[in-house]
Structures are given as C-alpha cells and as structure tokens.
Amino acid sequence: xxxxxxxxxxxxxxxxxxxxxxxxxxxALVVQRCAACGVDRHPPxxxxxxxxxxxxxxxxxxxxxxxxxxxxxxxxxxPGLAALGSYNTTVVELDGTNxxxxxxxxxxxxxREELVVGLPVEVHFDPAGDGVALPVFRxxxxxxxx
Ligand SMILES: [Zn+2]
Numbered sequence: 001x002x003x004x005x006x007x008x009x010x011x012x013x014x015x016x017x018x019x020x021x022x023x024x025x026x027x028a029l030v031v032q033r034c035a036a037c038g039v040d041r042h043p044p045x046x047x048x049x050x051x052x053x054x055x056x057x058x059x060x061x062x063x064x065x066x067x068x069x070x071x072x073x074x075x076x077x078x079p080g081l082a083a084l085g086s087y088n089t090t091v092v093e094l095d096g097t098n099x100x101x102x103x104x105x106x107x108x109x110x111x112r113e114e115l116v117v118g119l120p121v122e123v124h125f126d127p128a129g130d131g132v133a134l135p136v137f138r139x140x141x142x143x144x145x146x
Contacts, residue, residue: 024132030058065123067116067121
C-alpha cells in the first residue's frame with residue numbers, strides 16, 4: 001500500500017526488479033547494467049535484450065533526467081489517484097546511461113504549463129510501503145528546457 005497516496009497499490013517487486021524498488025526505498029536510483037555488454041536497461045529484465053546475457057548488476061544513477069514525453073490525465077484510472085486531481089504521466093530519459101534508458105513516472109512540483117518535452121528533471125521518491133518507493137521527478141530549478 002502506498003503511504004503517499006492511500007489506497008493506491010504499490011509496486012510488487014519480483015526477484016528481478018526488487019533491487020530497483022528497494023534502492024528507491026533507500027532514496028537511491030539504480031539502473032540495471034549488463035555485465036557482458038555494459039548496456040543499461042529498464043524496466044529490469046532477467047535477460048539482456050542487447051546481447052542475451054543473464055549477468056547484470058545494479059549501478060547507481062545521478063537521478064538527473066530529461067522529459068521525453070508526457071500526457072495529462074484528467075480522470076484518474078484508480079481511486080487512489082483521485083486526490084491528485086489531474087496529474088501527468090511522463091516518460092523521462094535518464095542522463096548519462098549506456099544506451100537509452102526511459103522510465104515511466106510522474107513529474108511533481110510544477111505548474112501544468114511548465115511541463116514540456118526537454119525539461120531537465122531530478123529524481124525524488126514517493127514512499128510506497130514495505131521499504132520500497134516510487135521514483136518520481138521534479139524540475140531541476142534554474143536549468144532551462146533543452
Ligand atoms: Zn548485454
């Protein structure tokens with residue numbers, strides 16, 4: 001259960017994804033990196049989609065990213081999201097990864113007209129119970145959109 005949004009189901013970590021969720025619960029963003037070819041990937045998968053290797057590790061990430069795409073949701077798809085009113089669903093592209101890594105998330109702490117493609121954002125974490133959290137993003141203040 002989400003602590004930040006009561007009634008909203010939290011993530012359900014599995015053996016492949018639990019490192020991602022538990023790191024977020026500790027306030028850290030990590031990306032899954034293939035030990036064979038070095039490509040970063042998300043969402044976490046057991047097999048590297050670049051080379052087929054089963055060997056991987058979690059690598060810390062700065063949490064800096066750029067808005068790749070977004071939409072505003074006017075009717076919440078779950079009652080647990082109703083408290084947000086209208087909210088955005090946003091794809092961010094992480095900065096500095098080996099290969100393109102995009103995360104489906106939400107941008108907080110901004111006015112609707114401020115959300116644009118290319119906006120520099122930084123991660124923060126929305127507690128979701130049981131030691132896990134949802135990585136969400138907010139604008140990097142003072143950094144203009146690309
Ligand atoms: Zn690989």
